[in-house]
Amino acid sequence: MPSTSHAPLLVVAAALQDARGRVLMQQRPVGKAHGGLWEFPGGKVEPGETPARALARELREELAIDVAEDDLIPLGFATDDAGERCVILLLFSCRRWSGDPRALDACELYWDLPHDLTHLPMPPLDIPLLAQLIDRHL
């Protein structure tokens, strides 16, 4: 049975959906972990933060948008316990924000309907989360 001395790494991400149902993906910078791959925007939960507060902070830092925590709706999660530290990625749906998303951290932003995003190369945990989004017809 796999075991680790570290607490799981908790990561949060958002499926931002516009009025046409398109979802925003961002491309990670080359040189970082999973560089060049397309992910749901988000990041690590810092000590003392709730998941929703962490995600609102990450969306402000990465995209320059403001999101109310009440507008972040839990959608699903995925885990990876193959490495030294288990990673848990929580996905939230978000249909309301203020500001126009800008790529402050990512190389590029891309909007499309969920089933048209499956061709993008993605980090391992974003793949099943996109599948959950598609299955739920969101």
Ligand SMILES: Nc1nc2c([nH]c(=O)n2[C@H]2C[C@H](O)[C@@H](COP(=O)(O)OP(=O)(O)OP(=O)(O)O)O2)c(=O)[nH]1
């Ligand atoms: N989105 C996503 N993140 C993953 C996966 N697997 C995995 O270990 N992670 C980790 C990588 C990062 O440590 C973390 C994502 O947080 P982040 O976006 O803030 O990470 P980062 O590399 O930009 O780190 P930092 O510069 O802020 O320190 O989750 C995955 O499949 N998808």
